[in-house]
Amino acid sequence: MKRFGTFAQRWVVFAVAVTVWELVTRSAADVFFPPPSRIARAAADVWFSSAFGEHIVPGVSRMLGGFALAAIIGVALGLLLGRSRTAMAYLGPLFNFMRSIPPPLLVPFFLATVGVTSMQLPTIIFGAIWPVLLNTVDGARGVDATKVETARAFRLSKVQWILGVVLPSAAPKIFAGLRLSLSISLILMVIGELIGSANGIGNQLVRTQRDYDLPEMWSWIVLLGVLGYLFNTLLLIVERRALAWQPKHSFETQAQAIGG
């Protein structure tokens, strides 16, 4: 009974919202707002058609590839530089400046330098790297003095020190950075494809806009939401695993997937 109560609380408002949405859009019959049932039909037609291989797979792999490269480079650089006060004194402001460039502005630059066909990946890497890098630096800096001294006392090797002490201590911050980088990657994937790409979900959004095919356009939007949710959830699962040793609350607070 109680279980059912919680379940109902969770889904009643959602169900009501969808129903109202369906009824209102049906009676209004506005071209711009197709009823959810039509969107669902369009999604069923389009997502699993040839568009899957032509648009979804290429775009999403570029995004995931760019995000993964940004994450690897960002964490590695952050761990190497983060423990050096001098290095960060020279480079910190520069990194902060790079991070402050609105990532979508990288699109015109890479469009001109690398060209329409291959600008997606560099744009995503360059846009997504800064949050991971700076958060890793921040985390690496924050290793507490007792841990530093313990490591010294045990005469840990450089590798043991970085991988065994600095990396785990910095992990909560690293994940916070990764979440931000992930949503930037998704934004850059879409905006890159909107502005210039031969394929991808963004490309399909532009086509449906031109064709005034609103149900299909809505279905692409919904797909982007689903993908965003999926990737965020995956990252959270990885994070829970990786930070399982932590006292509970410290990652629950940071468990904020960021929208955008």
Add this chain to the structure above:
Amino acid sequence: MVRTMLDVADLGHTYQAKDGAHDAIDGLTFTVEAGELVCVVGPSGCGKSTLLRSISGLIRPTRGTVSLHGTPVDGVPADLAVVFQDYSRSLFPWLTVQRNVEFPLRELSKAERTARAGEALAAVGLENAGRKYPWQLSGGMQQRVAIARALAYRPALLLMDEPFASVDAQTRFELEDLLLRVRREQDTTVLLVTHDIDESVYLGDRVLVLSKSPARVVAALDVGLGEKRDQITTRSSDEFVELRAKVAGLLQSAPTAETVH
């Protein structure tokens, strides 16, 4: 003129948890007279905090009644203050020391608030710390701030939940003497909970000894140590040694609730 400040009658509380109900306190009956300092001593986990939370109206006890100067407690009474053990969490980190002490004085004018807080801080020897933030002070000083906040509120009854359990021994002695001094100066009624036998005897006019969970009162001892007490002579006096042995004996032999039935 003695009158009853606090009247606790047949008080009991049962926590409902996922793995069943848990009786924390049961059948507690006692009174505290105005101007008295009563210490409640009992083993850890026996239900002392539950008792204080029931008296202060923070939880609604499942059985029995609590009356504060004749009025039954239902919700948080207006003229009551609490000092918790965990000073670092009960002071508000975003307020300065001065503002922390002023926090409960909302009804007063700005000038009065400042004056009262200043007075209370002076009483605990922190007249110069008002502008600092709690975390800039040592543990003992933070607990002084919490005491000052309670004093500034001028409560009819001051409740203290193991107030000195988280400070070092030296600081504890200082704070105990500070408490004795301010309650003499301000004539405050205090109900103090502790698991420390020596502390209960040193501070109390009366000591209530609780049994293991669920807590019941197994004895109420009058402490005849007089008004003036000090850490060295009082603690080595025969009367003190005798009393603490008595309390210790009661605590050790205290029957659990099951055998009392």
Add this chain to the structure above:
Amino acid sequence: MGFLLGKPSTVSGTRRVPASLVGLAGLFLIWEVASQTGLVPELYLRPPSEVLPAMVGLLGDEKFLRALLATVLATVIALLIAILIAVPGGLVLGSIPLVRRACMTVVEFLRPIPSVALIPLALLITGTGPDTKIALAVYGALWPILFNTMYALDELDPLHVETARAFGTGRVAVLTRIALPSAAPFVLTGVRLSFTIALAVVVSTELFAGGTKGLGQFIMEANSGGAHMDQVLAGTVIAGLVGYAANAGLERLNAKLFAWNAPRGEAS
């Protein structure tokens, strides 16, 4: 010698300024060499010796300044609207479990949709005016503030609440006098994230919709045909400086307002 212990921060503080300049100079040097030696096609990666004068030129160019102002204004308006919606929303969701359970499914459904995905739709419905990009930016900026406020309330120390209630503080007063101040640093962290997102969304809309006046559109125009790459780079650098200044400002605000939070550290 005790005073020496307090010193290093100021020492490194005075040293950091030249060090950061050295870092910047290093970047410019590599950039200059890379484009002069043709390591990167010079046509696109204009050397700093051309970009820096272009920056000065842009800062005196009324058309550019208007575009910059339009972008910044849209971002700030969007951010303010997002704060006005998300902070009360987060307080309600964070303090009333029933409302939270009821609304979270809808929120979880809406949040992952990247607001840039809505650009083509929004342009069809409301056209290329500034309200379109502001609405899109509000949508993107809502979530970090909403979630930071909500999660901050989860972290609210129950002893703080009990202490306040023991001193006779009512439930609504607990929300404004205890919950809000203790959540404030997290909220500000959310605002910082939201600023970044709002700016990104505004610029994206301008990049995509030629008709929307703003920095994105200015740069897109300069970019067409690779004709004015110096202006593209200069505009991008200026945008970075604006973002940097905004972030530094919010950080300083944080340090000033929330000095009490320093020992607890902040979520980033």
